[in-house]
Amino acid sequence: MSIPYYPGCTLSTKAQNYDRSGRAVAAALGLELAELPEWQCCGATFPLMLDDSMALIAPTRVLYQAQQAGERVATLCAICFNVLRRSQALLKRDPAMLERINWFTEQEYRGQVHVAHFLEVLRDDLGWEALAGRVVHPLSGLRVAPYYGCLLLRPYDEIGLDDPEDPVILHDLVRALGAEPVDFPYSIECCGSYLTVKEPQVSETLSQDIIVSAREHGAHCLVTACPLCHFNLDYPQRETEAGTVGNEVPVLYFTQLMAVALGLPEEDWGMGEHYVDPRPLFNEQ
Amino acid sequence: MRVQLSIDKVRGPFVRQVEEISGQALLACNQCGRCSAGCPVVAAMDILPSQVIRLGQLGMEEVLESNTIWICASCLTCVTRCPKGVDLPRLMEALRQIALRKGAAKLDLAALPPELVKEVPQLAIVGGFRKYMR
Numbered sequence: 001m002s003i004p005y006y007p008g009c010t011l012s013t014k015a016q017n018y019d020r021s022g023r024a025v026a027a028a029l030g031l032e033l034a035e036l037p038e039w040q041c042c043g044a045t046f047p048l049m050l051d052d053s054m055a056l057i058a059p060t061r062v063l064y065q066a067q068q069a070g071e072r073v074a075t076l077c078a079i080c081f082n083v084l085r086r087s088q089a090l091l092k093r094d095p096a097m098l099e100r101i102n103w104f105t106e107q108e109y110r111g112q113v114h115v116a117h118f119l120e121v122l123r124d125d126l127g128w129e130a131l132a133g134r135v136v137h138p139l140s141g142l143r144v145a146p147y148y149g150c151l152l153l154r155p156y157d158e159i160g161l162d163d164p165e166d167p168v169i170l171h172d173l174v175r176a177l178g179a180e181p182v183d184f185p186y187s188i189e190c191c192g193s194y195l196t197v198k199e200p201q202v203s204e205t206l207s208q209d210i211i212v213s214a215r216e217h218g219a220h221c222l223v224t225a226c227p228l229c230h231f232n233l234d235y236p237q238r239e240t241e242a243g244t245v246g247n248e249v250p251v252l253y254f255t256q257l258m259a260v261a262l263g264l265p266e267e268d269w270g271m272g273e274h275y276v277d278p279r280p281l282f283n284e285q
Numbered sequence: 286m287r288v289q290l291s292i293d294k295v296r297g298p299f300v301r302q303v304e305e306i307s308g309q310a311l312l313a314c315n316q317c318g319r320c321s322a323g324c325p326v327v328a329a330m331d332i333l334p335s336q337v338i339r340l341g342q343l344g345m346e347e348v349l350e351s352n353t354i355w356i357c358a359s360c361l362t363c364v365t366r367c368p369k370g371v372d373l374p375r376l377m378e379a380l381r382q383i384a385l386r387k388g389a390a391k392l393d394l395a396a397l398p399p400e401l402v403k404e405v406p407q408l409a410i411v412g413g414f415r416k417y418m419r
Binding site: 008009010013014015041043044045047048049050051052055077079150154155156164165188189190192193194195196197198199200202205206227228231235 | 305306307308325326328329355356358359360361362364365372374375377378379382391392397401404405406407408409410411412413415416417
């Protein structure tokens with residue numbers, strides 16, 4: 001099965017390892033991620049103000065590009081997912097807005113494309129048991145802290161992927177790969193998001209709390225679905241002042257963990273450019 | 286601090302503007318404080334998220350001078366927990382927009398550390414443009 005796929009800007013540049021590992025695991029599972037032939041940036045934030053529809057133009061163009069490819073589009077980036085899924089929900093419930101944006105873009109988006117996160121495809125199209133059956137290197141003994149962050153879950157009425165306060169989708173994935181999910185209190189706390197460009201000390205404090213908590217709960221690594229969470233958690237650990245030397249917690253995309261468990265070649269893991277190298281976790285196995 | 290309350294302020298243009306941009310009714314909030322209790326960045330704020338709403342309810346434009354509206358990262362934790370269904374991030378966005386439309390940008394691109402610009406995912410920079418500049 002082939003699924004139309006929207007990589008987004010960050011997965012094409014700074015987070016190519018997420019894109020590469022994602023495409024590789026999807027292909028290995030017979031769920032090929034077929035990149036949209038033409039696409040553009042989604043805008044990176046869902047507009048929260050009601051009196052400015054400019055910011056809806058970018059996501060609507062992406063949804064139109066997806067409409068050319070089929071009835072649904074899969075994403076890996078949690079931010080693109082949130083922006084597109086919320087925009088789609090808005091355009092569906094507000095036909096006047098849809099008409100207004102279409103009038104501006106001179107494109108006929110019909111408001112029907114289903115925006116899916118690849119995690120949702122794994123859960124709903126493949127299923128965790130089937131995934132477990134494809135694992136060739138079970139990650140036994142590996143304790144993984146699932147870090148959901150914000151945009152994969154909230155707001156529930158428009159995203160609806162999982163329980164916003166007690167999510168399980170990453171826990172289930174980790175378990176299917178033979179590893180042990182570690183519950184820790186910062187699993188759904190914000191990493192600081194784009195505060196990292198304006199108030200870096202605030203986002204570094206948040207990251208520090210998340211990393212320390214995961215470590216104190218016995219996690220060997222954190223797993224995430226968002227390239228900005230990944231950066232905000234991994235980057236501060238590059239410095240000795242962060243106080244984590246010798247106590248670093250590698251941060252992985254869920255697709256990288258899958259690539260290891262599915263026995264894909266090391267090039268597909270995409271682990272060469274992390275600030276904290278996760279590979280020792282797997283070489284010891 | 287001496288505060289003067291008046292019906293002119295409570296029903297004034299500032300309150301109408303905030304409600305129109307956000308689509309939220311300020312008086313829906315009953316000040317229970319769950320937003321402030323669960324906010325992950327509250328420690329860096331000068332006033333609590335629930336106090337932002339309170340100042341808004343009273344029509345006090347001074348709320349635009351608080352750093353709280355710029356510290357809010359729109360993580361939406363408060364939306365999930367508000368028993369009255371108030372979308373506080375939309376109110377924060379309305380206040381940021383009112384401030385930005387009046388004046389200067391809040392993000393100094395030239396001041397960003399070059400090593401950060403080199404490494405940070407560009408969606409953070411695009412998000413920064415959208416949140417802190419016009």
